[in-house]
Amino acid sequence: MVDETSIFIGASRKPDDSYQRAEELLLRYGNRHGLVTGATGTGKTVSLQILAEGFSNAGVPVFCADIKGDLSGISMMGEAKDFLVKRAEQVKLDPYQFQEFPVIFWDLFGEQGHPIRATISEMGPLLLSRLMNLTEAQEGVMNIAFRIADEEGLLLLDLKDLQALLANIAERADELSARYGNVTKPSVGAIQRTLLVLESQGAANFFGEPALRIADIMRTTRDGRGAISVLAADKLMMNPRLYATFLLWLMSELFEELPEVGDLDRPKLVFFFDEAHLLFEDAPKVLIDRVEQVVRLIRSKGVGVYFVTQNPLDIPEKVLAQLGNRVQHALRAYTPREQQAVRSAAETFRPNPDFDCATAITQLATGEALVSMLEDKGVPAMVQRTLIRPPSSRLGPITPEERRKIIAESPVAGQYDEAVDRESAFEMLQKKAKEAQDAEAQAQQQNSGGSRWTIPGFDDVLGTGNRRSSNRQTVAEAAIKSVVRSVGSSVGRAIVRGILGSLARGR
Numbered sequence: 001m002v003d004e005t006s007i008f009i010g011a012s013r014k015p016d017d018s019y020q021r022a023e024e025l026l027l028r029y030g031n032r033h034g035l036v037t038g039a040t041g042t043g044k045t046v047s048l049q050i051l052a053e054g055f056s057n058a059g060v061p062v063f064c065a066d067i068k069g070d071l072s073g074i075s076m077m078g079e080a081k082d083f084l085v086k087r088a089e090q091v092k093l094d095p096y097q098f099q100e101f102p103v104i105f106w107d108l109f110g111e112q113g114h115p116i117r118a119t120i121s122e123m124g125p126l127l128l129s130r131l132m133n134l135t136e137a138q139e140g141v142m143n144i145a146f147r148i149a150d151e152e153g154l155l156l157l158d159l160k161d162l163q164a165l166l167a168n169i170a171e172r173a174d175e176l177s178a179r180y181g182n183v184t185k186p187s188v189g190a191i192q193r194t195l196l197v198l199e200s201q202g203a204a205n206f207f208g209e210p211a212l213r214i215a216d217i218m219r220t221t222r223d224g225r226g227a228i229s230v231l232a233a234d235k236l237m238m239n240p241r242l243y244a245t246f247l248l249w250l251m252s253e254l255f256e257e258l259p260e261v262g263d264l265d266r267p268k269l270v271f272f273f274d275e276a277h278l279l280f281e282d283a284p285k286v287l288i289d290r291v292e293q294v295v296r297l298i299r300s301k302g303v304g305v306y307f308v309t310q311n312p313l314d315i316p317e318k319v320l321a322q323l324g325n326r327v328q329h330a331l332r333a334y335t336p337r338e339q340q341a342v343r344s345a346a347e348t349f350r351p352n353p354d355f356d357c358a359t360a361i362t363q364l365a366t367g368e369a370l371v372s373m374l375e376d377k378g379v380p381a382m383v384q385r386t387l388i389r390p391p392s393s394r395l396g397p398i399t400p401e402e403r404r405k406i407i408a409e410s411p412v413a414g415q416y417d418e419a420v421d422r423e424s425a426f427e428m429l430q431k432k433a434k435e436a437q438d439a440e441a442q443a444q445q446q447n448s449g450g451s452r453w454t455i456p457g458f459d460d461v462l463g464t465g466n467r468r469s470s471n472r473q474t475v476a477e478a479a480i481k482s483v484v485r486s487v488g489s490s491v492g493r494a495i496v497r498g499i500l501g502s503l504a505r506g507r
């Protein structure tokens, strides 16, 4: 199993439609990325399924999104249905064995799998801005917010933290503008409103802790098979931006966390990016550049990225050029635009004198594809008309009971299921505001002539006025600064004035 050097994909056909030879993906080029394309119902998901099976059997962990729920069958033993057995014979897959694969189900909403979470700070300002579709000016404010959080030691974990920080920034807009450039209340307000929308779409579950540990999607079983992480994406697809941002985040996390490994005999992980067009649809150029860069560099970390989409034109040229292993299912060619797409798709292949690529693309049967994998020296092989092998696991979705059982028995069961809310920006800012309030109450008490009052740690300073040590002074100053920093509202300023007043009297 684990000493194999390739994944069997199917059998190519001669011009007379008879068997030609086995088509394979070489594991050592598994990190040179790939592309699976085709119109709806042409066999993309099944191709993804047999590739994922192949990688898992070769000991390579896989991460893939399950858009329609039909990939979940990979967790169950396949059944000898007639059309599958017939296909196995056509491609000379002998013996045709059935298998269930080690699957870990994940779900950003925590319903169809273990919750996946990321912290706001891990997500970073660029991806967050993309997720929230911010304008350039708003993105500038987001960058400043992250800088302030850094400088003031405010931990940004969940949406609450970001909301509290933004509220705080709105209150200090003038002061911050002087320091960092334009921070206007309206732009902060616009970001705050977008955050509310995001929250109402269920993103609150996603941001927080425990955050996903990359190691958990890179597991193998004791018998040496790679775990297949299946992300339930049906509900996620209703929020395509969240879907795209999440997968981008995951890719950049992998990129940042994994060491350089150079060329290996097989990848460390492969990543299938279904509905990949969502990544690039109205994405700003800087983001596309980032994706291009990550795709290019992640290869040397041993990670292969496979894009799955209807049309290769959905993928920007620069990214497309890096996808070495290609499976092109049928495309329609009714409209001029479709015909153009077919021609472009055909041109991306190394031609085969036996057939016209563009014509073939429109004539391919279901589960048949034009295939070109990287061969020796990493050169794309001549394109072949290929019947794709049938899967060993179940074709189609599993039942909710089957899913529950797998989730309960998963190696990460219990690790992510409960959210943890540790002290972070929200709590810290709240605490500071509370301290400021208490200080105000005490100051008022003093002003009204109360006989006994105290501010913890400042008794001497404020109480007697003339017994201030320089050390105490420092503490008091620090406290004032922190109050100024955390509460810039008129109430806040009043409090600050109150304390300053007491100190002034002591002088």
Ligand SMILES: Nc1ncnc2c1ncn2[C@@H]1O[C@H](COP(=O)(O)OP(=O)(O)OP(=O)(O)O)[C@@H](O)[C@H]1O
Binding pocket: 038, 039, 040, 041, 042, 043, 044, 045, 046, 047, 068, 070, 083, 084, 087, 366, 367, 368, 387, 388, 389, 390, 391, 395
């Ligand atoms: N390699 C194959 N062997 C046997 N049957 C196949 C194969 N590929 C596809 N099929 C048949 O074609 C059907 C549709 O394939 P699939 O679900 O992969 O299409 P798709 O391109 O993912 O469609 P959509 O865009 O709607 O998701 C499968 O349910 C299966 O019956």
Ligand SMILES: [Mg+2]
Binding pocket: 044, 045, 046, 068
């Ligand atoms: Mg599909």
